[in-house]
Amino acid sequence: MSAVKAKSNTQTSDDPAPSTPLIEFSKEQDLSAYQTMLTIRRFEEKAGQMYGMGLIGGFCHLYIGQEAVVVGMQMALKEGDQVITGYRDHGHMIACGLDPKGVMAELTGRAHGLSKGKGGSMHMFSKEKGFYGGHGIVGAQVPLGTGLAFANRYRGNDNVTLAYFGDGAANQGQVYESFNMAELWKLPVVYVIENNRYAMGTSSTRSSAETNLSRRGLSFKIPGEQVDGMDVRAVKAAADKAVAWCRAGKGPYILEMLTYRYRGHSMSDPAKYRTREEVDKVRTSHDPIDMVRQRVLDKKFAKEEDLKKIDASVRDLVNEAAEFATHDPEPDVSELFTDIYR
Amino acid sequence: MPTNILMPALSPTMEKGNLAKWLKKEGDAIKSGDIIAEIETDKATMEVEASDEGTLGKILVAEGTQDVAVNTPIAVILNDGENASSIKAEQPAASQKAAESAPPAAAKAEVPAPKADKTPAPQAPVVEAANDPDIPEGTEMVTMTMREALRDAMAEEMRRDGDVFVMGEEVAEYQGAYKVTQGLLQEFGDKRVIDTPITEHGFAGLGTGAALAGLKPIVEFMTFNFAMQAIDQIINSAAKTLYMSGGQMGCSIVFRGPNGAASRVAAQHSQDYASWYSNIPGLRVISPSTAADAKGLLKAAIRDPNPVIFLENEMLYGHSGQVPKLDDFVLPIGKAKIARAGKDVTIISWSNGMNYALKAADELAKDGIEAEVIDLRTLKPMDTDTIIASVKKTGRAVTVEEGWAQSGVGAEIAMRIMEHAFDYLDAPVARITGKEVPMPYAANLEKLALPSVAEVVEAAKSVCYR
Numbered sequence A: 001m002s003a004v005k006a007k008s009n010t011q012t013s014d015d016p017a018p019s020t021p022l023i024e025f026s027k028e029q030d031l032s033a034y035q036t037m038l039t040i041r042r043f044e045e046k047a048g049q050m051y052g053m054g055l056i057g058g059f060c061h062l063y064i065g066q067e068a069v070v071v072g073m074q075m076a077l078k079e080g081d082q083v084i085t086g087y088r089d090h091g092h093m094i095a096c097g098l099d100p101k102g103v104m105a106e107l108t109g110r111a112h113g114l115s116k117g118k119g120g121s122m123h124m125f126s127k128e129k130g131f132y133g134g135h136g137i138v139g140a141q142v143p144l145g146t147g148l149a150f151a152n153r154y155r156g157n158d159n160v161t162l163a164y165f166g167d168g169a170a171n172q173g174q175v176y177e178s179f180n181m182a183e184l185w186k187l188p189v190v191y192v193i194e195n196n197r198y199a200m201g202t203s204s205t206r207s208s209a210e211t212n213l214s215r216r217g218l219s220f221k222i223p224g225e226q227v228d229g230m231d232v233r234a235v236k237a238a239a240d241k242a243v244a245w246c247r248a249g250k251g252p253y254i255l256e257m258l259t260y261r262y263r264g265h266s267m268s269d270p271a272k273y274r275t276r277e278e279v280d281k282v283r284t285s286h287d288p289i290d291m292v293r294q295r296v297l298d299k300k301f302a303k304e305e306d307l308k309k310i311d312a313s314v315r316d317l318v319n320e321a322a323e324f325a326t327h328d329p330e331p332d333v334s335e336l337f338t339d340i341y342r
Numbered sequence B: 001m002p003t004n005i006l007m008p009a010l011s012p013t014m015e016k017g018n019l020a021k022w023l024k025k026e027g028d029a030i031k032s033g034d035i036i037a038e039i040e041t042d043k044a045t046m047e048v049e050a051s052d053e054g055t056l057g058k059i060l061v062a063e064g065t066q067d068v069a070v071n072t073p074i075a076v077i078l079n080d081g082e083n084a085s086s087i088k089a090e091q092p093a094a095s096q097k098a099a100e101s102a103p104p105a106a107a108k109a110e111v112p113a114p115k116a117d118k119t120p121a122p123q124a125p126v127v128e129a130a131n132d133p134d135i136p137e138g139t140e141m142v143t144m145t146m147r148e149a150l151r152d153a154m155a156e157e158m159r160r161d162g163d164v165f166v167m168g169e170e171v172a173e174y175q176g177a178y179k180v181t182q183g184l185l186q187e188f189g190d191k192r193v194i195d196t197p198i199t200e201h202g203f204a205g206l207g208t209g210a211a212l213a214g215l216k217p218i219v220e221f222m223t224f225n226f227a228m229q230a231i232d233q234i235i236n237s238a239a240k241t242l243y244m245s246g247g248q249m250g251c252s253i254v255f256r257g258p259n260g261a262a263s264r265v266a267a268q269h270s271q272d273y274a275s276w277y278s279n280i281p282g283l284r285v286i287s288p289s290t291a292a293d294a295k296g297l298l299k300a301a302i303r304d305p306n307p308v309i310f311l312e313n314e315m316l317y318g319h320s321g322q323v324p325k326l327d328d329f330v331l332p333i334g335k336a337k338i339a340r341a342g343k344d345v346t347i348i349s350w351s352n353g354m355n356y357a358l359k360a361a362d363e364l365a366k367d368g369i370e371a372e373v374i375d376l377r378t379l380k381p382m383d384t385d386t387i388i389a390s391v392k393k394t395g396r397a398v399t400v401e402e403g404w405a406q407s408g409v410g411a412e413i414a415m416r417i418m419e420h421a422f423d424y425l426d427a428p429v430a431r432i433t434g435k436e437v438p439m440p441y442a443a444n445l446e447k448l449a450l451p452s453v454a455e456v457v458e459a460a461k462s463v464c465y466r
């Protein structure tokens, strides 16, 4: 099974419907996607390094390999739309436009972290940017995101909610409770399943009776499709379609993103459940960032030197964030008892 | 400037490891993400990925070296235009830079070091509840059931605030499994009075999400027994998000419904969750025993910006009481009430427990014991002041609850009395609780499993040494 390569939007296994055709990006789109994906990648690499130095503690789940998903999805959103996800959330925050300094300082548990150091890697939020977390319980963000969509419908606005979850989370009962209510009440929520093929050490083939997760909404009448989640153009095209569906009041939509995480599940992952070759194959042949880079060069959207400049500015941004997060003080002890009640 | 690669930690507790293998050699080009080495600890073998690009200039720690301390430079990466000679020239500066921006375990002084172990925790804030509002003289009192009082509270708040809505199983067309939402659908329509599928986990989460977005849901559980399916969303999402977001994002939501034993419905439909929810920081827990308190406190709960657990009791729905006819009768959360004044012994309870407590006080009066009966009304935050003031006067206390003894609310009350009024006690605090058995179905056994007036009387007498 080569999940990452699948290009078809199979509603039923024997009925391969064409996936949403991808639309070529303009120069601006390609360059902006490149820059944001690279920022996420460099940020995560730096977070991994800082974890290695003992500056970040606890669980820290890196998004490396999956960058095209969140960046492509975000390109379909407008002001007022909302995003919610699980614990693998750093990339989502950066894509939502949050300052990497605030994210990194939360990872190090410092006073100017997004949650004042009280949430950590898995729990960060920004009402201002429409980012609703950052949730540590597998699947919990699915009803919560459905509730955000419920609020949009209640208020009669045209905002759409993206509720991201993993292939492992897709087996949680509350996901199906949410699917049912979302379709019943026509709630504007796109369920974005980030199928990176593994839930910790369990491959989806070992955990899921139906591994085509785009079909998981069928009995609730929710349309779904599989998307090459390594190609930011394919993600954006599918996102546009799904978001438009929701905005038009037609109810929820499921996008199964076929993607891959390069790193361990969290920082301490012995990686015994897959081979090095499997990882390398995706990395060398289907890396979401390399693909954009190559395209940008082929189409002469930019020269090697221009890209080097972007690379350098991204590196500076991430280094500044790391520097900030290293030297920002820990939260004042007086914060222990604040923010429990309003 | 050349960049050092440091010995990484696999976990925050790792201090050293073995450099098992180099997968790149000096002179190799390195891309960010390349596996350059393998390190091992007693727990696992891990690959070291490069996070910088360039050329592997020099290996500083040879393959096979044991016990390499975390954060020791293990290799140097050369950037474009640098060569091995830059290493020599730059080496001290480079390692110094690494030490500055990335303090290794040994150089932790650079970083504001955790001082939590030496710093005492600050005092927990003291919650001061307001007193009940004065009821103006001549206010008309209306007799109504607790069921009606709850309904009126919801209806009034829904009229007042368009963001308030009710959802739950059978709350709309059926008018409520226990008829608490009677008439709401007719007045407010199906946009705001919503029948849900039988999906406790899902709709508790959906309600919480809507509350995070600023709406004010009232989520009815047909009974709290079924809220066990939803308890993850109530605790992990509703109660903790404000704290985990550093105060950015809270939720104003009420979870309400009947709690505790009804009658002859056996073990799975009879549990009292008062102690469960009152264990959780971030939640408020309210459990009234009278129609007036039910109305005033439910209105307060709906307005409160925090998640509130509102524990009702099926046995009390039909009880009538006097409710003041005021435009806006709201009671303070966190304030207990002296339901009956006395000087000899304090009996503390709430909700249906008040039935036993008040009847026992009647019995005790016949024997010349004047019991003071406190109705907690709110379990979290608990009104310690009212309890302590009473115990300082009586010197004796009995707690009454239908829930189980271990880690129960009575245990908590007794502890608070010990902390704040130990010197005033003339006898150990006694507690009357449900027996520690799943609720039996048989009428005689069910009766035995619950507290009784006789038990309360006996406990009160015994703390009075009578």
Ligand SMILES: Cc1ncc(C[n+]2csc(CCOP(=O)(O)OP(=O)(O)O)c2C)c(N)n1
Pocket (backbone or CB within 6 Å): A088, A136, A137, A138, A139, A165, A166, A167, A168, A169, A170, A194, A196, A198, A199, A200, A265
């Ligand atoms: C309810 C619950 N069960 C177990 C866990 C522990 N856990 C954390 S992540 C994870 C795997 C989830 O995998 P998936 O949904 O595929 O997301 P991914 O990590 O691949 O992004 C598990 C089992 C949890 N956090 N919550």
Ligand SMILES: [Mg+2]
Pocket (backbone or CB within 6 Å): A166, A167, A168, A194, A195, A196, A197, A198, A199, A200
């Ligand atoms: Mg997964």
